[in-house]
Amino acid sequence: MAAPETVALLLALAREQLQHSSPTAALDARILLAHVLGKPESFLYTWPEHEPTEAQARQFHEWLERRCAGTPVAYLTGRQGFYGHEFLVSPDTLIPRPDTELLVEAALSLLPEQEPIRVADLGTGTGAVAISLALARPQWAVLALDFSMAALDVAERNVQRLGATNVQLRQSHWYRDLPGQYHALVSNPPYIEEGDVHLQQGDVRFEPRSALTAGPDGLDDIRALASGAPEHLLPQGWLLLEHGHDQGAAVRAILQQNGFHAVATRQDLGGRDRVTLGCWGGRQHAQ
Template sequence: MAATELAPDIAGALNWARARIAVVDARVLLRHVLQCSSARLAAYPEARLAMDEWTEFRSLVERREVGEPVAYLTGEREFYGRPFLVSPVVLIPRPDTELLIELALAHFGDKPHSRVLDLGTGSGALAVSLALELPDADVTAVDRSREALLVAMANAARLKASVSFVLGDWFAPLGGDRYHLIVANPPYVAAADPHLEEGDVRFEPSTALAAGPQGLDDLATIAAGAPRHLEPGGWLFMEHGYDQAGAVRGLLTDAGFSGIASWKDLAGIERVSGGQWLGR
C-alpha cells in the first residue's frame, strides 16, 4: 500500500481480512485493535481506521493466517465468563475445562472452608475461577513452570482472587498438605500424536500437552499421588482425552478411589473422570 493511501474503513478492513482468515477471527482481532465492542463494528462500518490501527490489524491477520492462535494475538481468552491473560508459555483455556468448575461447585458449593488444589495451573484459569466461585475456600495452585506461574499470578491480581501459588512438580512441593478437592487439567496427549503438529496446538507449549507414549503418564502420577494429599471424603477430578476415560477410571481404581465416574463435556464426550478418597 502506498504511503499516501488512506487506511480503509471498518467494512473494508473486514472484507480484506475475510479473504485470509475466518470472519469471526477477523472481528475479534479488529475489536482488539480498536478496543471496541462488536456493537460498534456493526453500527459504524463506515468509520475509518487510523493508519497505525490498520498496520496493526494487518499484522495480526497475517500472523493468524499462518496459524498463530487468536488468544495469543490478543493476549486474552475468556474462561467461565471472565477474561484471562494468556501467552505462549501457557495452554489456552478451553470451554470443555469449565466442566471441572461445574463438578467442583456441585460437590463443594455448599461446604465452607474447603481446601482446594489445582495441579498444573498454567494460566490459573481453574484456580482463579474456583477462588472466585468458592470465596470461602483456601485455593492453592501448583505449576512446574515459573513463567506460567507469573501469568497465573497476574490473572489472580487482575481478577482479585485469593490464591496461593507454589512452584514445583505436581505434589512434590506440598509436603504433607491435604485438601478436600484436587482438580487437574494435565498434559494428556500421546507424544507421537499427529495433532500436536496441527492448528493452534502447534503454538502451545508442548510440556502442557504431551505426556508419554499413550498420554497417560501425568494422569497416572496424579492418580497415584492424590491419596496422600486428600482428606478422607475428598475428591479428585482430572480432565483427559476423548478416548482415555476407561483408562483413567482404571488408574483411579488402582489408587483405591471410590465412587469413580466420568462426566461428559459439551460435545457429549467423557472429558473428566474422578473419584472420592474415603481413606484407609
C-alpha cells in the same frame, strides 16, 4: 486513489484471507479488529464506516498475517475468555478452552458451598481453573501450582486483575512441593500421546509441548496424579482430572486401581468423555 480502510473493508479483507487457514475466519477477524480498536465487537456492527488510524490498520494487517500462519488468536490479543472471566495468556501457557469449564463445574457440584474448603489446582497454567473456583466460592482456599515460573507469572497477573484474593500460588512439579491435605485436587494435565498427528495441526502447534504430551499413551501424568493423590487428600476428598475424549475408560481404571471409590466420568457439551473423578477414603456417590 485507494479506498479508505474502514471497519467493513478490513473485516471483508480478513475473512477472505483467513478462509483457507481458519475454520472461524469471521470470528477471528472480529476479535482481532475489536481488540486493535479497543472497542467491543458491537462497535464493528454499529460503525462499519469507521476508519481506524494508520497505526491500528498496520497492527491489524500484521496480526492477520500471523493468524494466517497459524498463530492462535489468544496469543495475538493476549486474552482468552473462560467461565465468564477474561484471562491473560501467553505462549508460556495453554489457552483455556471451553471444555475445561466442566472441570470447574464438577468441583463446584461436589463440594459444599458454604464450608471452608481447601482445593489445589495442579498444573494451573494461566490460573483459569483455580481462579474460576475461587471467584465462585470466595470462602474457599485455593492453591494453584505449576512447575513453570513463566506460567506462574501469568497466573499471578490474573489473580491480581480479577481480584481472586483467596488464591495462593506455588511452584511445584505435581505433588513435590504441595503442603498439607485438601478436600479436592483438580488438574487439567498433559494427556496427548507423544507423536499424535494433531500436535502438528491448529493452535496446539504454538502451545508449550510440555503442557500437552504425557508419554506413549498420553496417560503418564494422570498415573502420577492418581498414585500421589491419596497422600494429599482429606478423608472423602475428591480427585478430578480432565482427559482426552477417548481416555475415559482408561482413566477410570487408573483411579480404581489406586483405591478410589465413586469413580465416574462426566461428558462435555459435545457428549464426549472429558472429566473423570473419584473419592478417596469414603464410599460416596458422585452427584
